Amino acid sequence: MLALRDIQFRYPASDFQLAVKHLEVRAGEPLAILGPSGGGKTTILRLMTGLLSPDHGSVSCGDTQFSQLTATERRRFRLEKIGLVFQDFALLDYLTVEENILLPSQFQPDDPTLRERANGLAEQLEIAPHWHRLTGRLSQGERQRVAIARALVHRPAFVFADEPTASLDVRRRGVVMDLLLNYAREQQACLVVVTHDPELMPLFAQQLRVEDLTAA
Numbered sequence: 001m002l003a004l005r006d007i008q009f010r011y012p013a014s015d016f017q018l019a020v021k022h023l024e025v026r027a028g029e030p031l032a033i034l035g036p037s038g039g040g041k042t043t044i045l046r047l048m049t050g051l052l053s054p055d056h057g058s059v060s061c062g063d064t065q066f067s068q069l070t071a072t073e074r075r076r077f078r079l080e081k082i083g084l085v086f087q088d089f090a091l092l093d094y095l096t097v098e099e100n101i102l103l104p105s106q107f108q109p110d111d112p113t114l115r116e117r118a119n120g121l122a123e124q125l126e127i128a129p130h131w132h133r134l135t136g137r138l139s140q141g142e143r144q145r146v147a148i149a150r151a152l153v154h155r156p157a158f159v160f161a162d163e164p165t166a167s168l169d170v171r172r173r174g175v176v177m178d179l180l181l182n183y184a185r186e187q188q189a190c191l192v193v194v195t196h197d198p199e200l201m202p203l204f205a206q207q208l209r210v211e212d213l214t215a216a
């Protein structure tokens with residue numbers, strides 16, 4: 001379970017602030033984060049993943065509370081337990097699709113099934129034909145799907161995706177959402193998705209509107 005308690009956050013030298021009294025995301029009960037541009041969706045995702053630290057309150061992923069970890073321990077926790085799809089994908093564009101998908105899992109204990117799983121995800125996400133191409137030479141939609149494969153390949157217990165369908169056509173939006181939701185259900189993972197897409201709302205057990213957080 002992901003839990004946020006009594007969170008207050010403000011960027012240094014900025015008026016923007018967030019407050020979250022209490023929020024829980026359980027396995028199998030995916031959360032959608034909604035709100036206007038600049039409303040704080042990415043900020044709350046960064047708080048949930050330990051990339052930002054709140055000024056007050058606690059964020060826990062399972063038994064792990066980020067504030068009790070050193071910076072190195074947080075990085076390791078993210079590598080092992082979290083799958084993160086960034087809004088700008090955060091790919092290394094001088095590497096191939098294969099290298100981008102498998103890179104984060106290089107730092108984990110040897111898992112002989114990883115390559116097979118990476119191949120399977122590439123097939124499902126329809127990026128297998130690009131396997132040996134540099135991601136810098138792919139379209140935005142193709143790059144977005146590489147980022148999704150990379151986020152899921154190591155079977156993380158927590159998955160966070162920032163507008164993971166923003167660059168995709170309608171059919172592939174469906175493919176990606178099915179993949180994320182099925183993954184969360186089958187692996188009993190916690191899933192949080194930032195989205196602007198109202199059509200996706202019925203797919204989520206919970207919804208969080210950032211407008212409700214900034215007023216506090």
Ligand SMILES: Nc1ncnc2c1ncn2[C@@H]1O[C@H](COP(=O)(O)OP(=O)(O)OP(=O)(O)O)[C@@H](O)[C@H]1O
Pocket residue numbers: 011012013014016035036037038039040041042043044087
């Ligand atoms: N590093 C930063 N320092 C100061 N202010 C920031 C920083 N990053 C974001 N902000 C501000 O915080 C607010 C929330 O930004 P955030 O990126 O969380 O919004 P968002 O809802 O994800 O927006 P979008 O839908 O456009 O991606 C914005 O007003 C933004 O300008």
